[in-house]
Amino acid sequence: MSDQPAKTAASDTSTGVEQNPYGGTAATGGPKRVRTRHFQNAKRDGIKITGLTSYDQLTARIFDEAGIDFLLVGDSAGNNVLGYETTLPVRVDDLIPLTRAVAGAVKRAFVVADMPFGSYENGPEDALHTAVRFMKETGAHAVKLEGGERSQKQIRRIVQAGIPVMAHIGYTPQSEHGLGGHVIQGRGEGVKRLLADAKAVQDAGAFAVVLEMVPADAARQVTEMLQIPTISVGAGPYTDGQLLVWTDWAGLTIGRVPKFVKQYANLSGILSSAAKEWREDVESGSYPNSEHSYE
Numbered sequence: 001m002s003d004q005p006a007k008t009a010a011s012d013t014s015t016g017v018e019q020n021p022y023g024g025t026a027a028t029g030g031p032k033r034v035r036t037r038h039f040q041n042a043k044r045d046g047i048k049i050t051g052l053t054s055y056d057q058l059t060a061r062i063f064d065e066a067g068i069d070f071l072l073v074g075d076s077a078g079n080n081v082l083g084y085e086t087t088l089p090v091r092v093d094d095l096i097p098l099t100r101a102v103a104g105a106v107k108r109a110f111v112v113a114d115m116p117f118g119s120y121e122n123g124p125e126d127a128l129h130t131a132v133r134f135m136k137e138t139g140a141h142a143v144k145l146e147g148g149e150r151s152q153k154q155i156r157r158i159v160q161a162g163i164p165v166m167a168h169i170g171y172t173p174q175s176e177h178g179l180g181g182h183v184i185q186g187r188g189e190g191v192k193r194l195l196a197d198a199k200a201v202q203d204a205g206a207f208a209v210v211l212e213m214v215p216a217d218a219a220r221q222v223t224e225m226l227q228i229p230t231i232s233v234g235a236g237p238y239t240d241g242q243l244l245v246w247t248d249w250a251g252l253t254i255g256r257v258p259k260f261v262k263q264y265a266n267l268s269g270i271l272s273s274a275a276k277e278w279r280e281d282v283e284s285g286s287y288p289n290s291e292h293s294y295e
Contacts, residue, residue, distance in 0.1 A: 034069050034110040036142070036164050036207040042069075042240065043229040049208075049241025051231060052249065055081050055098045057105035059246060070110040072144065072166075072243065073099040075117070075174070080247045087173050090116040092130055096137050103139035112166050113140040117174040120145050124157035131158045131165075144210070146172035148197020152204045159205035167201035170194060170235065171213035186214035191221065198222045198230075210243060211235040213260075234260030 042049050054060040054071040063071055077098055078084040095116060103111045113134040120127035131143045142164035145151055155165045170185045186194040194214060201209050208229045211219050216236025223230045229240035244261060247253045251266040281287035 033108055036110075038069075038110075039208050039229045039240075043227075049229060049231060051241060051243035052246045053080075053244070054102045054246060057101040060102040060105035060109070060111075063246070064106040064109045068109055069241070070112055070243075071102055071106065072112045073102050073114060073140070074144075074245065075114045076245050080245065080253070088117050092116060092119050092133060096134065099134060099138035099140050103141075110142065111140045112142045112144050113138060115143050115145040120151070120154050124153045127151075127154035128157050128161055128163075131163045132161070135163055142166055142207070144168055146174050148193075149200040152200045155201055155204035155206055165204075165206045166231075167204075167206035167209040168212065169197040169201065169209060170211045173212075184213050184215065186218035191215075191218045194218055195222060195225060198226055202226050202228050208241075211239060213258075234258060 039049060041047075049069050050067075051070045051072060052063050052068050053074045053076055054063055055073060055077045060071055073095060075087040075090040075095065077095060078087040078090040081098070082090065082094060084090065092115075095114060099111070099113045115127070115130050115134070119130040127145065134140050134143050143158065144166040145154060146168040147154075148167070148169040151167070155167060158165050171183065194211075198209060198211075206228060208231055209222075209226070210231045210233055211222060212233040212235065214222075214235045216238055219230065219232060219235035220238035223239050231241040231243050232239035233243050245253075248257050248261045249264055251263045252268050252271075254268070257263065278287065
């Protein structure tokens with residue numbers, strides 16, 4: 001990837017016509033469904049891919065209408081929906097209804113279901129069973145699983161069954177205890193491991209790979225080496241796309257926010273102010289008034 005400003009597909013300034021990513025326009029057929037081939041086209045054409053997590057139909061619809069390319073129903077739901085301290089307790093049965101809600105709400109975005117810890121580590125057939133459940137029971141378009149060389153056989157088996165796989169290397173949250181906590185991966189000699197993992201998932205048939213918490217230059221090396229797109233989660237600007245947890249990005253997360261997150265809103269403050277105002281209105285008797293009452 002070059003250091004030139006990335007192309008975007010939001011609009012064509014020469015015509016004033018809103019563009020759909022990867023070609024087409026809103027004026028000539030409405031929303032266009034994003035598919036795996038569009039990820040490859042985006043890498044080829046230098047178009048940055050955008051992704052956010054989503055766990056419900058309300059945010060899924062909003063993000064879809066905003067033109068976000070893919071939505072990940074992540075096991076980060078453990079932290080953001082289910083109240084766990086980590087993603088490790090999340091089960092397949094927890095994510096299936098969330099993924100179904102997201103997939104049912106979108107018209108254009110590509111929906112990726114996260115395969116939680118324990119649902120694929122036993123081997124390729126176990127991984128395929130989990131992937132098939134997600135595809136049959138949710139309407140998702142692909143699955144994601146963590147690990148490079150260690151997950152190569154699982155990725156290959158799922159892909160052989162006709163299910164697209166988004167890989168995930170670098171810092172892998174499901175392995176946080178083995179990695180010694182939230183530790184940046186791919187520094188120093190670690191870049192060799194990162195490159196080996198990247199090649200392994202590409203060779204296994206993954207259509208894209210998430211790089212989480214790795215130095216920007218290491219991510220650049222991976223991006224230049226691979227034919228499949230790379231998606232950054234705290235891996236700098238030289239990848240083919242960016243992914244963020246939506247509650248971090250929107251200022252809803254309570255507690256520590258990762259360094260790589262830029263907050264585009266303060267929903268926590270907005271909701272807190274609204275809740276206090278409503279409580280005060282109810283306590284004072286000003287709500288409901290005649291405007292909000294039936295006759």
